[in-house]
Amino acid sequence: MAELLKGAPVAAAMSERIRERVSLLLDRGITPTLATVRVGENDGDIYYERSAGKRCASLGIEMCSMAFPEDVSEDVLLETIDQLNQDESIHGVLIFRPLPKHISDDNVRAALSPDKDVDGITDGSMAGVFTGSGRGFCPCTAQACTEILDHYGIDCTGKRVVVMGRSLVIGKPVSQLLLSKNATVTVCHTRTRDLGEETRRADIIVAAVGHAHSLGPEHVAPGQVIIDVGINTGEDGNMCGDVDTALVEPIVSAITPVPGGVGSVTTAVLALHVVEAAERAALKL
Amino acid sequence: MAELLKGAPVAAAMSERIRERVSLLLDRGITPTLATVRVGENDGDIYYERSAGKRCASLGIEMCSMAFPEDVSEDVLLETIDQLNQDESIHGVLIFRPLPKHISDDNVRAALSPDKDVDGITDGSMAGVFTGSGRGFCPCTAQACTEILDHYGIDCTGKRVVVMGRSLVIGKPVSQLLLSKNATVTVCHTRTRDLGEETRRADIIVAAVGHAHSLGPEHVAPGQVIIDVGINTGEDGNMCGDVDTALVEPIVSAITPVPGGVGSVTTAVLALHVVEAAERAALKL
Numbered sequence: 227m228a229e230l231l232k233g234a235p236v237a238a239a240m241s242e243r244i245r246e247r248v249s250l251l252l253d254r255g256i257t258p259t260l261a262t263v264r265v266g267e268n269d270g271d272i273y274y275e276r277s278a279g280k281r282c283a284s285l286g287i288e289m290c291s292m293a294f295p296e297d298v299s300e301d302v303l304l305e306t307i308d309q310l311n312q313d314e315s316i317h318g319v320l321i322f323r324p325l326p327k328h329i330s331d332d333n334v335r336a337a338l339s340p341d342k343d344v345d346g347i348t349d350g351s352m353a354g355v356f357t358g359s360g361r362g363f364c365p366c367t368a369q370a371c372t373e374i375l376d377h378y379g380i381d382c383t384g385k386r387v388v389v390m391g392r393s394l395v396i397g398k399p400v401s402q403l404l405l406s407k408n409a410t411v412t413v414c415h416t417r418t419r420d421l422g423e424e425t426r427r428a429d430i431i432v433a434a435v436g437h438a439h440s441l442g443p444e445h446v447a448p449g450q451v452i453i454d455v456g457i458n459t460g461e462d463g464n465m466c467g468d469v470d471t472a473l474v475e476p477i478v479s480a481i482t483p484v485p486g487g488v489g490s491v492t493t494a495v496l497a498l499h500v501v502e503a504a505e506r507a508a509l510k511l
Numbered sequence: 512m513a514e515l516l517k518g519a520p521v522a523a524a525m526s527e528r529i530r531e532r533v534s535l536l537l538d539r540g541i542t543p544t545l546a547t548v549r550v551g552e553n554d555g556d557i558y559y560e561r562s563a564g565k566r567c568a569s570l571g572i573e574m575c576s577m578a579f580p581e582d583v584s585e586d587v588l589l590e591t592i593d594q595l596n597q598d599e600s601i602h603g604v605l606i607f608r609p610l611p612k613h614i615s616d617d618n619v620r621a622a623l624s625p626d627k628d629v630d631g632i633t634d635g636s637m638a639g640v641f642t643g644s645g646r647g648f649c650p651c652t653a654q655a656c657t658e659i660l661d662h663y664g665i666d667c668t669g670k671r672v673v674v675m676g677r678s679l680v681i682g683k684p685v686s687q688l689l690l691s692k693n694a695t696v697t698v699c700h701t702r703t704r705d706l707g708e709e710t711r712r713a714d715i716i717v718a719a720v721g722h723a724h725s726l727g728p729e730h731v732a733p734g735q736v737i738i739d740v741g742i743n744t745g746e747d748g749n750m751c752g753d754v755d756t757a758l759v760e761p762i763v764s765a766i767t768p769v770p771g772g773v774g775s776v777t778t779a780v781l782a783l784h785v786v787e788a789a790e791r792a793a794l795k796l
Contacts, residue, residue: 332644349634349635349638349639349642349644349646350634350638352637352638352641352642353634353635353637353638353641354634355641356637356638356640356641356679356683357634357637357679359617359634361634383702384702384703384704385704386704392690394641394642398641398642398687402683405677405698405700408700408702410697410698410699410700410702410703410704410709411697411698412695412696412697412698413690413695413696413697414695415690415693415695417668417669417693417695418669418695419669419670419671419695424695
């Protein structure tokens with residue numbers, strides 16, 4: 227039986243530390259505040275907005291949710307972002323994407339200040355993740371993976387880590403985070419010749435493919451730690467990850483469940499970023 | 512005997528293509544122009560400045576070299592960069608680094624426009640390399656590695672590539688370039704547990720460590736392609752790469768020599784970037 231690396235204890239421990247930092251900010255008269263910007267009524271966005279709201283409320287972080295109709299113009303959206311950039315009472319801005327097709331994702335990303343980019347979508351944040359300069363913020367889900375490894379005392383130094391997936395939201399940033407933690411990192415993707423040959427020799431596998439059953443028993447080996455980033459809908463209609471958990475779990479040493487794994491740490495990372503943004507802004511005053 | 516992947520034929524083929532593009536620019540009244548900014552009298556900088564000058568002259572690219580004394584103030588340097596950003600007759604700017612300690616590298620990098628950043632030192636260029644957005648430019652030496660692979664018809668798709676080194680100048684950007692060429696990329700470094708176990712199973716090895724004799728016969732296997740990025744001074748006082756070439760060359764299938772390999776392609780990439788910068792600027796007019 228593999229150890230289940232549940233997200234809830236990670237989020238709880240992070241929340242303890244976040245509360246202390248919020249309290250120091252409140253003492254200085256600063257209420258860390260997140261603004262969310264949503265276009266349309268996507269179920270996933272609304273669900274995440276609600277989760278983020280609950281998390282923030284439990285930590286003393288204010289959240290101000292802005293919702294626009296599906297046909298909002300790009301100009302209105304860019305103007306809103308500009309106002310949020312300038313508003314000193316707002317420390318972090320989360321913009322739900324993908325946006326409708328009539329709105330340029332590039333323009334929206336370019337409009338947001340990296341200082342408030344708590345979900346790591348701007349070029350400034352990307353460069354910060356790539357260079358390790360600490361500018362901007364890492365995409366929350368990518369950082370949730372390393373928060374889990376840290377919490378469960380899994381040291382990455384010298385370990386072989388295989389990251390499945392090369393997306394900008396997870397695969398690429400998590401690779402950089404793991405590299406900065408001194409792992410030997412291999413990035414695999416759809417063009418990788420023999421996935422199993424790569425994954426079977428890993429110490430840690432991060433599955434961030436976006437398809438159910440992407441990592442099966444033929445891909446794993448005893449002793450491994452599996453971080454499952456996927457959020458998919460299985461054939462039975464239930465939520466499932468990228469890993470064939472029922473068959474993989476008996477073989478490996480530890481695995482994050484879906485649901486209840488990486489996903490449940492993401493809003494804690496978001497809250498942490500809002501607090502960090504507020505702290506950085508306070509240091510500039 | 513391994514095939515020697517010499518840089519000169521790569522640079523010559525690139526120069527042919529660059530000349531055609533320069534000629535189209537000249538027809539439109541645009542002379543692609545590079546400005547170099549050097550502080551102090553470092554031998555390596557002066558050598559590279561001279562090589563770049565020769566390459567540019569042979570291609571119809573203007574080069575304007577600015578040299579400052581070692582004790583130049585940061586303000587003067589930043590003002591110079593600002594003027595170069597605004598000067599429409601300058602398309603690319605190469606700043607020699609490292610700079611003296613009294614000058615902030617971060618401030619200098621932040622001052623340069625990514626549009627003119629032909630050696631990929633700005634955050635804008637870093638983000639461009641990381642995201643594949645095409646913004647800014649890739650560091651020239653990193654791109655020289657993939658130009659060599661392309662020239663010699665070495666397809667990266669599905670290949671196992673091991674990059675030794677995780678520097679911002681070479682290791683990290685070349686990893687991203689190779690990933691975008693659909694290689695399965697592993698980044699190794701000083702904390703990698705068993706370097707040989709990683710490198711021996713690679714199809715292609717990029718050695719970018721910065722120390723002589725970092726890749727020896729115990730690290731390689733028949734059939735491999737070795738790209739040696741190192742420029743070091745050997746015990747005999749002669750220039751050598753990161754690879755123990757005398758012992759490695761009889762084993763592998765192909766290898767870049769040092770000198771005469773990656774280094775001799777770098778100024779061709781620089782010239783290409785100046786032309787691209789001039790073309791992009793012309794498109795904006």
